[in-house]
Amino acid sequence: xxxxxxxxxxxxxxxxxxxxxxxxxxxxxxxxxxxxxxxxxxxxxxxxxxxxxxxxxxxxxxxxxxxxxxxxxxxxxxxxxxxxxxxxxxxxxxxxxxxxxxxxxxxxxxxxxxxxxxxxxxxxxxxxxxxxxxxxxxxxxxxxxxxxxxxxxxxxxxxxxxxxxxxxxxxxxxxxxxxxxxxxxxxxxxxxxxxxxxxxxxxxxxxxxxxxxxxxxxxxxxxxxxxxxxxxxxxxxxxxxxxxxxxxxxxxxxx
Amino acid sequence: xxxxxxxxxxxxxxxxxxxxxxxxxxxxxxxxxxxxxxxxxxxxxxxxxxxxxxxxxxxxxxxxxxxxxxxxxxxxxxxxxxxxxxxxxxxxxxxxxxxxxxxxxxxxxxxxxxxxxxxxxxxxxxxxxxxxxxxxxxxxxxxxxxxxxxxxxxxxxxxxxxxxxxxxxxxxxxxxxxxxxxxxxxxxxxxxxxxxxxxxxxxxxxxxxxxxxxxxxxxxxxxxxxxxxxxxxxxxxxxxxxxxxxxxxxxxxxxxxxxxxxxxxxxxxxxxxxxxxxxxxxxxxxxxxxxxxxxxxxxxxxxxxxxxxxxxxxxxxxxxxxxxxxxxxxxxxxxxxxxxxxxxxxxxxxxxxxxxxxxxxxxxxxxxxxxxxxxxxxxxxxxxxxxxxxxxxxxxxxxxx
Numbered sequence: 295x296x297x298x299x300x301x302x303x304x305x306x307x308x309x310x311x312x313x314x315x316x317x318x319x320x321x322x323x324x325x326x327x328x329x330x331x332x333x334x335x336x337x338x339x340x341x342x343x344x345x346x347x348x349x350x351x352x353x354x355x356x357x358x359x360x361x362x363x364x365x366x367x368x369x370x371x372x373x374x375x376x377x378x379x380x381x382x383x384x385x386x387x388x389x390x391x392x393x394x395x396x397x398x399x400x401x402x403x404x405x406x407x408x409x410x411x412x413x414x415x416x417x418x419x420x421x422x423x424x425x426x427x428x429x430x431x432x433x434x435x436x437x438x439x440x441x442x443x444x445x446x447x448x449x450x451x452x453x454x455x456x457x458x459x460x461x462x463x464x465x466x467x468x469x470x471x472x473x474x475x476x477x478x479x480x481x482x483x484x485x486x487x488x489x490x491x492x493x494x495x496x497x498x499x500x501x502x503x504x505x506x507x508x509x510x511x512x513x514x515x516x517x518x519x520x521x522x523x524x525x526x527x528x529x530x531x532x533x534x535x536x537x538x539x540x541x542x543x544x545x546x547x548x549x
Numbered sequence: 550x551x552x553x554x555x556x557x558x559x560x561x562x563x564x565x566x567x568x569x570x571x572x573x574x575x576x577x578x579x580x581x582x583x584x585x586x587x588x589x590x591x592x593x594x595x596x597x598x599x600x601x602x603x604x605x606x607x608x609x610x611x612x613x614x615x616x617x618x619x620x621x622x623x624x625x626x627x628x629x630x631x632x633x634x635x636x637x638x639x640x641x642x643x644x645x646x647x648x649x650x651x652x653x654x655x656x657x658x659x660x661x662x663x664x665x666x667x668x669x670x671x672x673x674x675x676x677x678x679x680x681x682x683x684x685x686x687x688x689x690x691x692x693x694x695x696x697x698x699x700x701x702x703x704x705x706x707x708x709x710x711x712x713x714x715x716x717x718x719x720x721x722x723x724x725x726x727x728x729x730x731x732x733x734x735x736x737x738x739x740x741x742x743x744x745x746x747x748x749x750x751x752x753x754x755x756x757x758x759x760x761x762x763x764x765x766x767x768x769x770x771x772x773x774x775x776x777x778x779x780x781x782x783x784x785x786x787x788x789x790x791x792x793x794x795x796x797x798x799x800x801x802x803x804x805x806x807x808x809x810x811x812x813x814x815x816x817x818x819x820x821x822x823x824x825x826x827x828x829x830x831x832x833x834x835x836x837x838x839x840x841x842x843x844x845x846x847x848x849x850x851x852x853x854x855x856x857x858x859x860x861x862x863x864x865x866x867x868x869x870x871x872x873x874x875x876x877x878x879x880x881x882x883x884x885x886x887x888x889x890x891x892x893x894x895x896x897x898x899x900x901x902x903x904x905x906x907x908x909x910x911x912x913x914x915x916x917x918x919x920x921x922x923x924x925x926x927x928x929x930x931x932x933x934x935x936x937x938x939x940x941x942x943x944x945x946x947x948x949x950x
Binding site for chain 2: 348351353354373374377378380381382386388392394395396397401405406408409410413455459
């Protein structure tokens with residue numbers, strides 16, 4: 295591939311100094327992720343995937359090694375510069391949605407633009423916010439508050455918020471962890487559609503079913519990569535939904 | 550710094566918690582309202598006193614006669630006859646003395662029109678209306694000629710005019726004092742009550758010579774009213790009067806006293822100022838309590854919104870953005886509280902002025918002070934919570950339960 299990687303991790307280490315014992319959470323990870331990829335980072339708890347995620351998301355700095363995000367060496371930046379990188383380059387989707395309560399879907403989506411280095415006019419904020427909501431199929435729910443939306447819809451709002459600053463990378467941390475299986479498939483459908491449009495997605499998950507929707511699986515154990523391979527028999531959300539509905543239909547007929 | 554964006558964020562955050570925001574503001578509202586209300590009431594009262602004193606004439610000096618001592622009993626100022634018309638004459642030649650009136654007073658029964666009235670009969674010079682800042686509404690003041698000729702002319706106050714001449718113009722009519730007929734040549738403009746609650750219009754003014762030789766027989770005056778050129782030379786003139794009288798009376802001991810209206814005013818207003826400061830002090834305490842209230846709520850708010858802070862940091866808020874957001878929230882709370890408090894305080898004092906008929910002054914200076922200090926309280930009480938919020942680690946904040 296001729297293009298530059300979005301993410302270039304070179305021998306990344308992370309050591310936590312907690313009390314008497316040093317915890318070596320990530321032990322020398324090197325990883326290149328190119329534009330248009332859809333990667334699942336997997337591993338059991340304690341495998342270091344959350345730590346890796348935090349570093350990829352510019353929430354934390356590696357203790358050792360280099361991390362180039364879109365060509366910028368993130369491993370040396372200070373707090374403020376990291377905040378700017380998160381604002382411009384990364385869109386976060388969390389397990390618990392993390393929307394602001396008592397705040398409309400549109401206002402939630404507009405929030406990242408309030409922290410842009412270059413001021414975005416209010417009407418432009420509104421346009422971009424509504425456009426992002428359209429992308430996730432919630433154009434008609436702009437005025438709804440999170441408590442008026444279902445879990446799947448809330449996660450879609452969160453995805454719209456992640457997309458609104460046109461990031462280089464969409465970073466999802468267990469995005470389906472709080473959702474039932476049908477909604478999970480719907481959300482994965484949204485991710486697949488976005489990826490088809492060329493958006494690079496990195497997703498942390500511990501569910502193989504969910505990982506199957508991606509294109510590439512990276513499996514960690516004890517802070518190191520043990521498997522890095524393309525996904526075989528990739529699931530397509532549309533087919534999976536169809537299958538699920540048929541199965542549900544069958545259950546109803548049987549009872 | 551993206552102040553506009555921070556304002557927007559803070560506005561949204563406060564609107565999300567309307568009831569709490571209002572309750573938080575209450576401390577500041579009450580504090581500022583109390584300051585403004587109490588200050589406008591006391592400064593209204595002070596203004597009233599000042600107006601009354603200036604109605605006596607601001608650059609007026611009064612020379613009282615001496616202290617009368619009989620055995621061990623001392624009579625106090627004015628009890629001993631020491632001042633004469635000649636003293637007044639001497640004072641009138643001093644520099645910066647623009648008007649002078651030797652004053653004699655007696656309560657007398659005054660008859661006219663088949664009616665009678667007990668009132669203060671004053672012997673004065675024609676300068677009297679000028680010294681007292683007092684106009685003549687009908688007719689005119691008696692003249693120097695009247696003084697020289699011991700004329701039986703009088704100028705009467707509005708109260709006397711109302712009592713003795715209920716339905717007619719007193720000018721040109723005759724009143725009788727000690728059975729002597731006096732021609733009413735003028736009526737003084739109504740002046741109302743003085744500081745001590747006396748009706749200043751309940752008076753009859755006659756030439757001092759007529760008073761001293763026709764109504765009574767005396768050679769000493771009660772006091773001498775002197776008007777200085779302006780209030781800057783007042784102390785100098787006072788000193789000169791003292792020096793001149795000491796020489797004239799050939800006494801080592803001062804048998805007279807010289808006072809000016811400014812001193813009187815200062816005594817009266819000082820009490821009211823003290824009262825005002827006391828009230829303002831109490832109000833300031835409640836402002837501090839209000840500030841503590843804001844700090845408390847902001848601290849709770851930071852803890853409660855830890856996750857929100859994490860989200861904001863994750864999507865790109867810098868520490869400074871978070872700091873400014875919470876500072877602005879605190880300042881907005883206290884500033885809006887301050888504005889409501891000012892409106893409440895002004896409204897309260899207006900209501901008192903309207904229903905209780907007390908004068909109030911809207912204290913512009915104190916309104917400025919209130920605005921500035923409530924904003925300051927917001928900054929001071931908001932800073933620690935805001936700083937705490939900005940120091941949070943985004944990862945910890947995101948996972949805060």
